[in-house]
Amino acid sequence: MATHSKSIIKASLERLDHKMAIGQSRREAKETLRAQQGKVWSVSTGMIHSFKTRSVYQEHTLKFVSWARRTYQIKQLEDLDTQANELVATWLREHIAEGKSPYTLQVERSALRLFFDNRTLAQEVSLPRRSRANITRSRLAVAHDRHFQPANWQPLLQFLSATGLRRQEVQMLHFRDISQTHDGTISVHVASGKGGKTREVPVLPGHEQAVLAVIQEGKEADALVFPHLPKHLDIHSYRRAYAQALYLHHAPRRTLPKATGRLHPGDYDRQAILLVSQALGHNRLDVVLRHYVR
DNA sequence: TACCGACCGAGGGCAATTGT
């Protein structure tokens, strides 16, 4: 009786388990890596540092493994390893042909490169560019919107218009985070934004009342300002609108940069873009220009 | 009873952000 060997799925999960490095600083690991092998394009440590990355990478990896087993009858992970490069290339080409988003293709390749410990896996397949012009998120009306009635959520929506917070940031906002100094300046403090960063968010001039309305309730400092956020609210679209309004406020003689074609330094107010970038919680002009004001 | 608004939860994805 032959011993029952473990399934290729089980073996894949175990391999992922061994790549977990929760709690270890990715930044430090990278600095060490760079000291050893000099400057490299790639910034991977070969490990997974967050649960989110694990779940996303696992999803893509298992899909690939199942496909290989189904299509090529590969039952052992060792057999998959030896043909990984050509199979991943085939897999990616199929997805390109299916018209999957460049963002998705990119994630799939990153996941499999980490899984197979090969930073150049499927190098011969060139992925389509991620182009700003093709981004649709928070740009158009979608079917989803019919499940949401703006009229019923006015205080929240006006607050979002005034501050442009991310969903996670509004969710975690406490009354203690909003304050008003004696000269009337309102401060909205984000204790832990994306990447764990802290910042003070400027209220969009002219929209102060929307923020004051929220704190006049006289709630306890440690209570959440918005204990419940409707699931079908596109919070990001308000963040985008806030960014655009703030830009126009700081660059009153300008219109929004043109939506098509390549921008040149004279096409926008650099200082105003920088201010918007800081308000949003990252100090990069390119992110604002790519995702918010065009 | 039919319909509507609101919401849930999971899966399939795409977008945002950080970094080089």
Next chain:
DNA sequence: ACAATTGCCCTCGGTCGGTA
């Protein structure tokens, strides 16, 4: 400009209570 990683949108298939 390119690559890795993380955040969260959107769809789908429902439930549920109110009300026309």
